[in-house]
Amino acid sequence: xxxxxxxxxxxxxxxxxxxxxxxxxxxxxxxxxxxxxxxxxxxxxxxxxxxxxxxxxxxxxxxxxxxxxxxxxxxxxxxxxxxxxxxxxxxxxxxxxxxxxxxxxxxxxxxxxxxxxxxxxxxxxxxxxxxxxxxxxxxxxxxxxxxxxxxxxxxxxxxxxxxxxxxxxxxxxxxxxxxxxxxxxxxxxxxxxxxxxxxxxxxxxxxxxxxxxxxxxxxxxxxxxxxxxxxxxxxxxxxxxxxxxxxxxxxxxxxxxxxxxxxxxxxxxxxxxxxxxxxxxxxxxxxxxxxxxxxxxxxxxxxxxxxxxxxxxxxxxxxxxxxxxxxxxxxxxxxxxxxxxxxxxxxxxxxxxxxxxxxxxxxxxxxxxxxxxxxx
Amino acid sequence: xxxxxxxxxxxxxxxxxxxxxxxxxxxxxxxxxxxxxxxxxxxxxxxxxxxxxxxxxxxxxxxxxxxxxxxxxxxxxxxxxxxxxxxxxxxx
Numbered sequence: 253x254x255x256x257x258x259x260x261x262x263x264x265x266x267x268x269x270x271x272x273x274x275x276x277x278x279x280x281x282x283x284x285x286x287x288x289x290x291x292x293x294x295x296x297x298x299x300x301x302x303x304x305x306x307x308x309x310x311x312x313x314x315x316x317x318x319x320x321x322x323x324x325x326x327x328x329x330x331x332x333x334x335x336x337x338x339x340x341x342x343x344x345x346x347x348x349x350x351x352x353x354x355x356x357x358x359x360x361x362x363x364x365x366x367x368x369x370x371x372x373x374x375x376x377x378x379x380x381x382x383x384x385x386x387x388x389x390x391x392x393x394x395x396x397x398x399x400x401x402x403x404x405x406x407x408x409x410x411x412x413x414x415x416x417x418x419x420x421x422x423x424x425x426x427x428x429x430x431x432x433x434x435x436x437x438x439x440x441x442x443x444x445x446x447x448x449x450x451x452x453x454x455x456x457x458x459x460x461x462x463x464x465x466x467x468x469x470x471x472x473x474x475x476x477x478x479x480x481x482x483x484x485x486x487x488x489x490x491x492x493x494x495x496x497x498x499x500x501x502x503x504x505x506x507x508x509x510x511x512x513x514x515x516x517x518x519x520x521x522x523x524x525x526x527x528x529x530x531x532x533x534x535x536x537x538x539x540x541x542x543x544x545x546x547x548x549x550x551x552x553x554x555x556x557x558x559x560x561x562x563x564x565x566x567x568x569x570x571x572x573x574x575x576x577x578x579x580x581x582x583x584x585x586x587x588x589x590x591x592x593x594x595x596x597x598x599x600x601x602x603x604x605x606x607x608x609x610x611x612x613x614x615x616x617x618x619x620x621x622x623x624x625x626x627x628x
Numbered sequence: 629x630x631x632x633x634x635x636x637x638x639x640x641x642x643x644x645x646x647x648x649x650x651x652x653x654x655x656x657x658x659x660x661x662x663x664x665x666x667x668x669x670x671x672x673x674x675x676x677x678x679x680x681x682x683x684x685x686x687x688x689x690x691x692x693x694x695x696x697x698x699x700x701x702x703x704x705x706x707x708x709x710x711x712x713x714x715x716x717x718x719x720x
Contacts, residue, residue, distance in 0.1 A: 288658050288660045288661060290660075290661075291660065295664060399664035399665065402661075402664065403656060403661055403664055403665040406655065406656070406661070407654045407656065410654070410655040411654075477711070478708065502667065502670075504670075521703075521704055523714075526714040527715070529711075529714070530712070530713075530714035531714075531715050533711070534711055534712065534715040540711050541710065541711055541712035541715060542710055542711075542712065543710060544672070544709065544710055544711075545708060545709050545710070545711060545714075546670075546671075546672060546674060546705075546708050547674060547703050547704075547705075548703060548704050549703050
């Protein structure tokens with residue numbers, strides 16, 4: 253029995269796509285996941301949402317997402333708030349770069365602005381700004397609950413007749429007759445169309461169809477602490493060390509930091525990460541020294557050569573769609589990406605035209621996206 | 629008769645038996661999903677007080693043995709550790 257659509261990957265990307273399709277009366281969908289919904293990047297990420305990027309494509313896609321997040325928040329009960337983003341700059345040369353970035357962002361409708369150390373202390377109470385030269389603030393950025401985004405979208409879909417099966421590993425996709433067949437550990441699944449939104453497993457799966465996408469998985473690290481009463485709202489980034497901290501809705505602090513890593517290796521926990529995360533943020537917030545780390549995990553950024561996602565129909569393969577290579581920004585993009593993929597699957601063009609620049613064929617055509625500079 | 633709304637299964641996050649059974653009935657038939665929906669296992673005990681308890685509720689509702697309910701992954705640190713113990717050393 254062939255369905256209209258199989259979505260491989262029950263993370264936010266696959267689930268949001270199904271949600272937008274169901275809105276349009278299209279519910280003959282089976283979503284599968286090799287582990288459980290959200291088990292990939294969706295449940296591991298920092299949950300930040302921002303449109304303050306340095307390419308037109310990122311900005312336009314994320315402005316649409318920033319518009320959709322509050323609507324989905326209301327409809328599906330997903331916690332979301334525009335608590336802002338704050339980049340702390342500790343080197344003069346970084347201030348010049350950010351001045352350019354802010355000008356570019358403002359020109360496209362993102363209201364970022366340079367702020368002083370005094371304003372930083374207002375935006376992040378208790379922070380030690382002795383090393384801060386300047387900062388950039390994005391007032392429309394914020395955070396959303398990655399847990400609600402998956403669990404609430406999932407139950408919404410189940411109540412509307414979408415089938416979701418997990419513990420189902422897609423091993424191969426092939427053409428068969430006029431449709432497609434996905435070979436899995438529970439047998440062959442047939443559909444008219446297939447969307448591959450399988451995070452770090454997407455590249456391998458598409459290779460079985462002869463599609464070769466330049467996506468490489470980069471190990472990343474994150475920790476959470478015990479919960480506190482609200483201390484500061486924005487997601488704070490220390491630009492010089494590529495580290496960040498955010499206080500989540502439940503009051504726990506989530507800390508990320510870049511340490512040297514090798515593409516396409518298995519992510520492993522490393523003491524080096526804990527040392528860097530602790531050193532950077534206890535300098536800014538000395539009281540953080542007393543705070544308990546509860547949990548430390550790893551994950552991957554699925555990176556493309558131009559740090560932009562691969563989204564849309566796969567040229568030359570009717571019925572095959574991809575949404576992968578989000579390079580660390582899949583969660584925040586998911587509402588806009590879900591909306592765009594639903595349009596493509598319904599035979600329409602996406603609302604935000606910039607999505608067409610993110611097509612899988614761009615690599616073969618040499619049309620990589622250009623940013624004014626690499627930025628997070 | 630037990631009043632499920634008065635039975636606490638997760639003491640760190642104050643989650644009741646009623647909350648758990650309702651979430652399972654909505655389709656969250658996996659400990660990993662119950663954890664993200666209800667926060668069981670996310671408090672300071674990191675699941676040592678509650679995960680097996682909720683696993684047994686899930687096993688009962690799914691009519692499988694408790695051994696048939698996979699437990700979420702344990703991750704470091706095995707007991708909470710203050711950031712000062714990591715902040716002192718040399719960083720990368």
